[in-house]
Amino acid sequence: MNDVARLAGVSIKTVSRVVNGERGVHPGTASRVLDAIEQLGFRRNLGARNLRRGAETGIIGLVLEDVANPFYSMLTRAVEEVASEQGAQVLTGSSGEDPARERELALEFLSRRVDGLLVVPAGDRHGYLAREAHAGTPVVFVDRPAGGVDADTVLVDNAGGTALAARHLAEHGHRRIAFLGDAPGISTAAERLSGFRAGCAQAGVPFDAELVRMGPHTAESVAGALAGPLRAATALVTGNNRITVHALRALAGRATRPALVGFDDFELADLLDPPITVITYDVRELGASAARAVYARLGGDAGPPRRLVLPTRLLARGSGEVSA
Amino acid sequence: MNDVARLAGVSIKTVSRVVNGERGVHPGTASRVLDAIEQLGFRRNLGARNLRRGAETGIIGLVLEDVANPFYSMLTRAVEEVASEQGAQVLTGSSGEDPARERELALEFLSRRVDGLLVVPAGDRHGYLAREAHAGTPVVFVDRPAGGVDADTVLVDNAGGTALAARHLAEHGHRRIAFLGDAPGISTAAERLSGFRAGCAQAGVPFDAELVRMGPHTAESVAGALAGPLRAATALVTGNNRITVHALRALAGRATRPALVGFDDFELADLLDPPITVITYDVRELGASAARAVYARLGGDAGPPRRLVLPTRLLARGSGEVSA
DNA sequence: CCAGATCATGACAACGTTGTCTGATTCCGG
DNA sequence: CCGGAATCAGACAACGTTGTCATGATCTGG
Numbered sequence: 001m002n003d004v005a006r007l008a009g010v011s012i013k014t015v016s017r018v019v020n021g022e023r024g025v026h027p028g029t030a031s032r033v034l035d036a037i038e039q040l041g042f043r044r045n046l047g048a049r050n051l052r053r054g055a056e057t058g059i060i061g062l063v064l065e066d067v068a069n070p071f072y073s074m075l076t077r078a079v080e081e082v083a084s085e086q087g088a089q090v091l092t093g094s095s096g097e098d099p100a101r102e103r104e105l106a107l108e109f110l111s112r113r114v115d116g117l118l119v120v121p122a123g124d125r126h127g128y129l130a131r132e133a134h135a136g137t138p139v140v141f142v143d144r145p146a147g148g149v150d151a152d153t154v155l156v157d158n159a160g161g162t163a164l165a166a167r168h169l170a171e172h173g174h175r176r177i178a179f180l181g182d183a184p185g186i187s188t189a190a191e192r193l194s195g196f197r198a199g200c201a202q203a204g205v206p207f208d209a210e211l212v213r214m215g216p217h218t219a220e221s222v223a224g225a226l227a228g229p230l231r232a233a234t235a236l237v238t239g240n241n242r243i244t245v246h247a248l249r250a251l252a253g254r255a256t257r258p259a260l261v262g263f264d265d266f267e268l269a270d271l272l273d274p275p276i277t278v279i280t281y282d283v284r285e286l287g288a289s290a291a292r293a294v295y296a297r298l299g300g301d302a303g304p305p306r307r308l309v310l311p312t313r314l315l316a317r318g319s320g321e322v323s324a
Numbered sequence: 325m326n327d328v329a330r331l332a333g334v335s336i337k338t339v340s341r342v343v344n345g346e347r348g349v350h351p352g353t354a355s356r357v358l359d360a361i362e363q364l365g366f367r368r369n370l371g372a373r374n375l376r377r378g379a380e381t382g383i384i385g386l387v388l389e390d391v392a393n394p395f396y397s398m399l400t401r402a403v404e405e406v407a408s409e410q411g412a413q414v415l416t417g418s419s420g421e422d423p424a425r426e427r428e429l430a431l432e433f434l435s436r437r438v439d440g441l442l443v444v445p446a447g448d449r450h451g452y453l454a455r456e457a458h459a460g461t462p463v464v465f466v467d468r469p470a471g472g473v474d475a476d477t478v479l480v481d482n483a484g485g486t487a488l489a490a491r492h493l494a495e496h497g498h499r500r501i502a503f504l505g506d507a508p509g510i511s512t513a514a515e516r517l518s519g520f521r522a523g524c525a526q527a528g529v530p531f532d533a534e535l536v537r538m539g540p541h542t543a544e545s546v547a548g549a550l551a552g553p554l555r556a557a558t559a560l561v562t563g564n565n566r567i568t569v570h571a572l573r574a575l576a577g578r579a580t581r582p583a584l585v586g587f588d589d590f591e592l593a594d595l596l597d598p599p600i601t602v603i604t605y606d607v608r609e610l611g612a613s614a615a616r617a618v619y620a621r622l623g624g625d626a627g628p629p630r631r632l633v634l635p636t637r638l639l640a641r642g643s644g645e646v647s648a
Numbered sequence: 649c650c651a652g653a654t655c656a657t658g659a660c661a662a663c664g665t666t667g668t669c670t671g672a673t674t675c676c677g678g
Numbered sequence: 679c680c681g682g683a684a685t686c687a688g689a690c691a692a693c694g695t696t697g698t699c700a701t702g703a704t705c706t707g708g
Contacts, residue, residue: 001694011658016696026656041455046435047371047381048694051663057371059415059436066401070591073397077390080418089432091383091415094404108413111370112383131365248595266592267394271572273597325664335688340666350686372664375693 001042008036019044050113058088060294061109063102064120064142066094071241071264071283072120075142078287079118086295088115097186097216099123110137116294118287121146124185133305138297142290144187145307152297154290154308158188158263159195161279161312165237165261166199168277168314173324174235174259178211180222180247181239189214192239192263215243222246234324235259241266248272259322261314270317277320281312325366332360343368374437382412384618385433387426388444388466390418395565395588395607396444399466402611403442410619412439421510421540423447434461440618442611445470448509457629462621466614468511469631476621478614478632482512482587483519485603485636489561489585490523492601492638497648498559498583502535504546504571505563513538516563516587539567546570558648559583565590572596583646585638594641601644605636 001019005012010029017025018033025033036042050057060083064072080090091109095102102122106129109117116138119129124147133139133151141153162179169177179196182189193214200207211233213225222243227250230236236258238244244262251257262269265280289308314320325343329336334353341349342357349357360366374381384407388396404414415438417429426446430453433441440462443453448471457463457475465477486503493501503520506513517538524531535557537549546567551574554560560582562568568586575581586593589604613632638644 012694013658013660013696014656016694017657020696024656029656043431043435045375045437045694046432047437048375048663049696051369051372051375051665051693052695052697054663067391067404068394068398068401070392070394070397073394073400074392076397076416077392077418080391080416084417089415089417089429089436091413092400092404093408093413094401105413107367108370111367112413113369113371245591248592252595267569268572268590268592268596271576272592272595336664337666337688337690338686341687344666348686353686369664372693373666375663375695376665376667378693 001044003040004033004036004042007040008032056115056298057113058086059091059112059114060088060291061106061112061114061117062090062092063095063105063109063118064092065097065122067092068094069242070266074283075120075287078284079291082288082291082295095120095122097122099125103128113137115298116140116291118142118290118294119146120144121187123147124187138294140290140293142286150305152290152293152306154286154293154310156188156281156286156310157312158191159198161263161281161314162192162195162237162239163199163202164312164314165263165279165320166196166205167203168261168316168320169235169237169259170200170203170205172235172259172321175205175324176208176211176233177205177235177237178213178230178233178258179237179239180213180215180217180225180230180243182215182217182243184214189239196237215239217243217246219246219249223250226250233258235320235322236261238262240264244276244278248276259320259324261320265315272319274319274322275317277317278315279312280315281310286310325368327364328357328360328366331364332356380412380439380622381437382410383415383436383438384412384615385430385436385438385441386414386416387419387429387433387442388416389421389446391416392418393566394590398607399444399611402608403615406612406615406619419444419446421446423449427452437461439622440464440615442466442614442618443470444468445511447471448511462618464614464617466610474629476614476617476630478610478617478634480512480605480610480634481636482515483522485587485605485638486516486519486561486563487523487526488636488638489587489603489644490520490529491527492585492640492644493559493561493583494524494527494529496559496583496645499529499648500532500535500557501529501559501561502537502554502557502582503561503563504537504539504541504549504554504567506539506541506567508538513563520561539563541567541570543570543573547574550574557582559644559646560585562586564588568600568602572600583644583648585644589639596643598643598646599641601641602639603636604639605634610634 001015005015018030083090093105099122118140120142121144126146127148130149139151181193238247241264261277263279265278269276325339329339342354407414419426423446442464444466445468450470451472453463454473463475505517521531562571565588586602589602593600
């Protein structure tokens with residue numbers, strides 16, 4: 001900016017005025033300044049600007065598990081859209097389900113003075129965010145509740161979803177229903193399991209712990225479980241989109257396959273044979289409401305922390321409608 | 325930092341020393357400072373730090389078409405991984421294939437002084453980035469070449485891929501092969517079409533312009549094309565993962581379906597019936613090499629712009645091996 | 649032609665850090 | 679007990695902006 005001022009023969013302040021479109025600059029001066037800007041390829045330093053103005057940075061941070069997972073990439077896009085309405089951009093980071101990495105990313109984002117922070121919790125202790133959540137940067141937890149902080153949270157009715165799945169399978173005559181879920185330390189996984197138990201109970205289906213295998217899961221662990229202990233089941237509920245895909249691959253080619261209901265919808269589910277019945281919910285809304293919550297807080301909303309739970313519903317496509 | 329200094333009874337500079345782990349601070353003083361930091365929840369402002377140090381910001385910008393597209397979300401993850409090795413984060417923005425939005429995002433990122441900028445070009449004029457690419461922030465174009473700028477670029481052998489697809493179908497006896505591609509203004513789409521023509525020529529298959537429909541495509545336009553003009557074809561090449569999915573949905577339920585080869589691999593392609601033959605390449609490598617190029621430049625590499633073209637290969641799964 | 653208003657511009661400080669330099673203690677060996 | 683080195687801490691300026699205030703030039707109307 002200094003160089004621009006020198007080249008245009010004006011003070012640095014006048015350059016600032018031109019750059020910001022402030023009124024009260026002589027048109028001739030302004031065009032000299034603009035020429036100089038053009039010639040030097042000047043671009044104002046937003047960091048310095050924000051520092052001086054004490055304003056918002058126009059960046060919101062998003063810490064999730066893995067952007068490459070279609071579920072999270074849709075979420076990211078939804079967040080990005082709300083941010084972009086506010087002229088803001090999104091800084092993303094994948095924690096890879098590692099609490100330490102999640103913390104590192106979150107703190108790093110806060111050091112960068114993001115206007116708001118969205119976190120898909122990997123760990124279960126988020127006390128380290130309590131201070132920010134209280135006084136300062138709005139923090140919103142997405143998809144999973146935080147441990148040890150009372151902050152805005154947007155969730156999905158996990159237990160309701162798996163209960164629905166269990167009842168659906170029971171209605172189709174299944175009495176031996178298996179459940180493949182993620183690591184029990186992950187709150188959504190625990191909720192989905194307990195919803196599954198509740199659904200079984202509601203439908204009068206005996207709950208058999210032998211037919212439950214919690215993760216973390218890999219393609220191999222899923223295949224192993226399905227080939228071994230879960231073989232006795234006539235139906236299967238999978239706890240998230242990754243596990244569903246692993247299960248589909250493990251079951252491919254089997255002559256008789258268990259009925260299946262998967263948690264999370266996924267692209268092409270309708271084109272598989274049989275089409276896959278899933279528990280679905282509005283992923284975009286999950287991201288969008290979390291981002292909107294940040295802007296509501298920035299807009300001055302100082303009420304008590306809000307908790308929003310999005311409904312789940314069962315989308316019957318065929319794979320869950322096979323009779324036992 | 326001022327408050328911390330006051331609380332600890334030291335100067336602001338000493339706080340800075342403690343925060344940065346500089347040697348030469350009395351342990352007792354340091355612990356008083358640390359207590360004060362803890363008590364006040366102080367977190368240093370990275371923006372101000374970078375301003376003062378004139379250092380890199382530790383952020384790299386990524387402008388792409390849509391993070392929610394699995395292709396781009398894998399790319400994002402790969403970029404993020406390279407960045408994270410360097411202690412950097414990724415600022416993402418979706419252009420939605422709109423050149424103006426692409427430009428806006430790119431310039432915004434540059435104003436934020438990203439250390440490097442990765443762009444999946446939406447438009448075909450990128451002169452506005454020439455200055456930065458030359459003197460200053462490294463700019464790398466990904467997946468598509470830039471127009472009007474000579475900068476580092478990482479591409480995919482599009483023409484080679486579709487030529488492979490055409491020849492593969494020809495080998496299986498097809499003589500009437502249709503092509504569904506994206507808008508011809510998108511360079512990758514144009515290359516894929518010309519590769520398709522070349523492949524047809526190599527295999528001695530007549531090229532029929534009536535069997536070609538370029539986009540932009542929606543589910544409806546794809547369905548319409550397949551129901552109408554392309555009905556005469558015995559085989560089909562689709563120009564990207566979106567179009568492949570639309571085509572699959574449009575063809576589902578038909579008694580006789582054309583043989584199909586799709587550009588871009590996608591999850592579950594192997595589980596469809598028939599499994600889908602695709603042209604594939606290493607998406608992660610695409611993102612990773614682009615990010616590495618940025619760091620190579622930052623590391624002082626001042627050679628002429630490099631252009632890397634990743635190979636494509638045909639992954640035969642069944643849908644392309646149907647005879648005419 | 650002049651007082652007062654309006655316009656165009658610049659000097660200066662400040663945002664939150666850190667690099668440089670200087671000053672005040674403390675320590676050591678002889 | 680002294681000189682010099684080592685240790686610790688602070689004052690100050692600067693990074694690239696912008697808000698506040700002051701200044702001089704140019705208008706306007708009577």
